[in-house]
Each structure stands twice: as structure tokens, then as C-alpha cells.
Amino acid sequence: MNIKQENIDDLNAVVNISIAPADYTPKFEKALKDQAKKANLPGFRKGMVPVAHIKRMYGKSILVDEINNLLNDTISGYLNDNKVEVLGQPLPVMDDSKDYKWDNTDEFEFSYELGLAPKVDIEVSSKDKFTQYNVKADAETLASRIKNIRKSYGKMTNPETAAEGDVLYAELTQLSPDGTAFEGGINATGSIRLDLITDKKILKSLVGSKKDDVLTLDIQKAFDGNEAVIAKLLNISEEDAKDLKSNFEVKVKNVNRLEEADLNQEFYDKVFGPGVVTDEAGFNAKITEEIESMFQQDAARKLQNDMYAQLTEQTKMKLPDAFLRKWLKATNEKLTDEELEQGYDDFAKNLKWTLIENKIITDNDIKIDYKDVFETAKQRLDAQFRMYSPQPMPEDQLAQYTANFLQEKENANRIFDEVKALKVFEYIKSVATIDAKDIEYSKFVALK
Secondary structure, eight states, X not given: OEEEEEESSSSEEEEEEEEOHHHHHHHHHHHHHHHHHHOOOTTSOTTOOOHHHHHHHHHHHHHHHHHHHHHHHHHHHHHHHTTOOBSXXXXXXXXXXXXXXXXXXXXXXXXXXXXXXXXXXXXXXXTSEEEEEEEEOOHHHHHHHHHHHHHHTOEEEOOSXXXXXXXXXXXXXXXXXXXXXXXXXXXXXXXXXXXXXXXXHHHHHHTTOBTTOEEEEOHHHXXXXXXXXXXXXXXXXXXXXXXXXXXXXXXXXXXXEEEXXXXXXXXXXXXXXXXXXXXXXXXXXHHHHHHHHHHHHHHHHHHHHHHHHHHHHHSOOOOOHXXXXXXXXXXXXXXXXXXXXXXXXXXXXXHHHHHHHHHHHHHTTOOOOHHHHHHHHHHHHHHHHHTTOSSOOOHHHHHHHHHHHHTSHHHHHHHHHHHHHHHHHHHHHHHSEEEEEEEEHHHHHHHO
16 A cells, blocks of 8 residues: 655645555455355345355445545544644545446555645733723612512512513404404414513503403514514414514403512522521622622633634634635535635634644643533533522532533533633633723623
8 A cells, every 4th residue: 555645735735545456355355254244145044145145246335335444544544643734634536537347456546635734823922911801790780680589589469550571461362454353363362571572662552451451462563573472472383473464452361470579588598598698788799799700701701702813813824725615515515605605714713713722732731631621511500500590509419410411422522622722711811911900791791
């Protein structure tokens, strides 16, 4: 067997592989024998089919498989042994001029295109400057969070008249253009959430509604064409909701209101555990701490995005763009030319960042072990659980959830990539100049 690499330029190469019968015959003959032992063909006892018979019937397909296996092993071994860094995977060069007999006597020649990884020249130093924001909870954000928590522990009441934020439990009947009930049309009983009404005029008409009130509702206008909301309300598909043009008669059957829980010790204990909070000041402080903890995550993402954007922009490198476009098309059969052009710039930018990450990890001997992956996964799951309950999950139970979560290969790979990125960002923070700055949440949102 002979393998030779020809560099077209710094970013593109072709690998030529020559295979003689002596290279593939032993594996081919072994594959024939293995197939004969497993074959179950009419006229032969199982496992007693002559090898010659298998060769006549299946020899060509078995040879094709063995050649493909040999090619894959050969090119993978060549790239590893010679430390050839490639982007994507090698692409076979189609050559219709070669006509092989596939009779175990051919000398094969195959060629593969390679997209070579560019040299990455990056050195992060104190000259690289970034801002680390310390996001503070403003009064509006704090009040909104407190209201939501009090409602989540509150009780349902049925006031006489509806106010903003209430829910109308009502019967909805589809109307014809003349205002009469549409024969065979939609008739549903559902909950109209006033906080989802986007049209101010319609909202005003619904506020003050009472039980047994009857009114007409332009449902598309009320919810600004939100197919999901309309579909859920009328118990129809989102596709049907999208095409729905009719008005609806709304007969109010009840007004529902979720009252906020009282600020008392029973409420504090339910939210944070017995005796952790004993008064409103302590409650507000705890909620502020919780909000600003979430803001820290937003600020960390902002810093990471700024690092990504700045270092990707200032690190100049070329990619084998023509090869990568061809590779993307070859490995994504449904990808259209239009989709490729629309998404290629983002793909190339992310690929550049991956090369930068790998360079930083290699140059600075940054290690990633399972403990890092496990702890990061545990933190992510803990944050998800706390969205539903402020009380922390028991440590042993959380650890078991994490172990189960990481058994899924996709989850494990995603968390590994996240840890890899975090390690790189931590390194950048340790050598770059980081300016700390306090900022209110409303102003921080405007920066995104």
C-alpha cells in the first residue's frame, strides 16, 4: 500500500492511496469465510455453505465493504501518525474514468480532499481589556419577582369583576360574518388570560367583566396572532389557529384571580424553610440576593460573548472555505445552497473560535477532568430545579440526577464543551485586564 499527500496550498491538500491485491486479499478472504459460517441459504445446512458459493453470490459487495474499511483505517492512521490537523473529514474525489472489475485482482487508486487547519497565532495579555459588570436589581425587577413568588404561593379567588391580570373562564363560540353562531364552527370552554391580551383597547373592554357577561372578541387581534395561545384557548391545532379569521362570542362563566400570599411567617417558611427569614426586610434581602445571583450568570455570559467577539475579530486566520462549503453540503443532504450561504459566516466564526480555544488549551496545558464536568452539570440542574422551587434539592438526590443526566452521550458532550469554554474564559480572565463596573439591570439589558 502506498499513501502520498500533495499540498495544493497552506489550507488544501489531496491524499492519494494506492492499494494492491496483497493489501486487501487476506481480509477479503477472512470476510468470505465468516459470511459462509453465518449464511443460511436454501440447499445448504447453516454454516456449511461453500466459500466459493458465497464469493459468487456476494463477493463484490463484500470486497467493496473491505476496501472501504481499509481506506477508512488507512487515512485515519495516516492523519494521526503524521499529526495532520484537518477541518471536517476527508472527502473522496470522484473519478468516473476508473473502471474496476472488483474481482479480487484490481489495483485500486483513491484520492481524498483535505481541508487543513490554519496556523493559529494568539497570545492573550494585559493589553486585552474587557468589562465585568456587577448587575444590581432595580426596584421594578425586585417588585416583579416578589409579586410572582407571592402569587405562586397564593390562593385562587373569584372576584365579582375582572381586573388586569385576572383570568376569564368562558365559553367561546365562533361567529359568522353576520354575527350569528357559525354552524358547525368552533365551540370551546377555556381560560382567557388578560395578561396575554396585547391589544390595549380589547383589554380595556374585558376589564370589568362579570359572570354571565356576553361580548364579542376579535381573537387574532386580541392575542396579536399568537398561534400557540389561540390554539390552546380554543383546543385546536396551531395550523388551524393561524388561518382563523372569525370573531368569537365570549360568555363569561367565572372570573378567576390568583391572590398574592400574605407576607407572614408561614409564607416565609414555605419559600425558604423554617426560620431562615423572619420579616419583610429579610425576605426582600433574600429575593434581591437570588435575583442578583441570576444576574451574575447574565453578566458572565456577557463577558464571555465580549471575549469571543473581540478575540475572534483580532485573531486573523484563513479557512479552506471552498472545501468547508463542499464538506457541509456532503454531510448535510437537506442543506440548500441558500441555507449554506446564509449560515456559513456564523459557522466559520464558531470554527475559528474552536481553533482559538484549542490553541489556548494546548499552549497553556489546560486540563479538563470528569470532576469538572460533573460539578458543572450539577450546577446547571440545580439552577433548573430552583426555577420551580427556591428550596434546594438534597445533595445526594441532586448527585443521582446528575449521574443519570451524564449517561446520555449528547448531554455529556454538551457539558464537556461548556467546561472547555469556561476553562478557556477563566484563563483569559486571569491574564487580560478586567475592569469591574456596577450597573442597574435595566441599563445592563440595553447593552445586549
